[in-house]
Amino acid sequence: MELWYTEKQTEHFGITAKIKQTHHTEQTDFQKLDMIETEEFGNMLVLDGMVMTTEKDxxxxxxxxxxxxxxxxxxxxxxxxxxxxxxxxxxxxxxxxxxxxxxxxxxxxxxxxxxxxxxxxxxxxxxxxxxxxxxxxxxxxxxxxxxxxxxxxxxxxxxxxxxxxxxxxxxxxxxxxxxxxxxxxxxxxxxxxxxxxxxxxxxxxxxxxxxxxxxxxxxxxxxxxxxxxxxxxxxxxxxxxxxxxxxxxxxxxxxxxxxxxxxxxxxxxxxxxxx
Missing domain, CATH: 3.40.50.150 (Vaccinia Virus protein VP39)
Structure with a gap:
């Protein structure tokens, strides 16, 4: 079984990354926060479904x-x-x-x-x-x-x-x-x-x-x-x-x-x- 994360960057387009594991997920007082580990970009910070930063880039x-x-x-x-x-x-x-x-x-x-x-x-x-x-x-x-x-x-x-x-x-x-x-x-x-x-x-x-x-x-x-x-x-x-x-x-x-x-x-x- 494979697990993939997809960010829908528009209604009709997105990017996707294969996930190793989810480190943390939480609804904070301000936004949905996810910290996930990806195969391609290492650990990735996602806020409200949008990629904020990754270890690789x-x-x-x-x-x-x-x-x-x-x-x-x-x-x-x-x-x-x-x-x-x-x-x-x-x-x-x-x-x-x-x-x-x-x-x-x-x-x-x-x-x-x-x-x-x-x-x-x-x-x-x-x-x-x-x-x-x-x-x-x-x-x-x-x-x-x-x-x-x-x-x-x-x-x-x-x-x-x-x-x-x-x-x-x-x-x-x-x-x-x-x-x-x-x-x-x-x-x-x-x-x-x-x-x-x-x-x-x-x-x-x-x-x-x-x-x-x-x-x-x-x-x-x-x-x-x-x-x-x-x-x-x-x-x-x-x-x-x-x-x-x-x-x-x-x-x-x-x-x-x-x-x-x-x-x-x-x-x-x-x-x-x-x-």
């Missing part, structure tokens, strides 16, 4: 969320991650020696708990002394923060359930206030094959707030379509104008200084979404 997402803004900012010291309870973005942030404090605000403490247990290579850095882990509402945390952060990263699920308000213009306005005068913000903004309208809406909203707004992409096999977008916005620093001297060596598997600028070269059907 997690490095792509986490490196691209973290390193593009952190190399764009000349001296990032205080960094905030909204969501991201699996800890992968935090792990990548701490590779930058200038970072003095990394705050993680995750609404669902169960994500943190079970990521530490079943995804230790991803969540291991959450115990670092530079990290402040807060189980709290990221939307409200942003609303209470003023001129505090150098970089803010929104590592959310897709816009369903508790993450819906993290895709609203008011949230981006709050982020602008929470950032310092030369601050940078980045968010995952889904895929152009199935959610093109979301990319267009978010980019338009962010562009009305920040003077520099750009879209970049990465290849993530277990995310819908495999082609994933990120929207980065800055008050001052352009990610396409980073001087070579600013890059320093990092241990990465996907991100490189050459890719830093190359990832902004978009397929035409994607660039058309944000013209």
């Amino acid at each position: 997690e490095f792509v997402y986490h490196e691209m969320v973290a390193h593009v803004p952190l190399f764009t900012h000349p001296n990032p010291k205080n960094v905030l991650v909204v969501g991201g309870g699996d800890g992968g973005v935090i792990r990548e942030i701490l590779k930058h020696p200038s970072v003095e404090k990394a705050t993680l605000v995750e609404i669902d403490g169960k994500v943190i708990e079970y990521s530490k247990k079943y995804l230790p290579t991803i969540a291991g850095a959450l115990n670092d002394p530079r990290v402040d882990v807060q189980v709290d509402d990221g939307f409200m945390h942003i609303a209470k923060s003023v001129n505090e952060y150098d970089v803010i990263m929104v590592d959310s699920t897709e816009p369903v359930g508790p993450a819906v308000k993290l895709f609203e213009k008011g949230f981006y306005e709050g982020i602008s206030k929470a950032l310092k005068d030369d601050g940078i913000f980045v968010a995952q903004t889904d895929n152009p094959w199935f959610h093109s309208e979301l990319i267009t809406k978010v980019f338009k909203d962010v562009q009305e707030i920040f003077p520099i707004t750009r879209l970049y992409t990465a290849n993530i096999p277990t995310y819908p379509s495999g082609l994933w977008t990120f929207t980065i916005a800055s008050k001052k620093h352009d990610p396409l104008e980073v001087e070579d001297s600013r890059f320093h060596d990092l241990e990465t598997k996907y991100y490189t200084k050459e890719l830093h600028k190359a990832c902004f070269a978009l397929p035409k059907f994607v660039s058309d979404l944000v013209k």
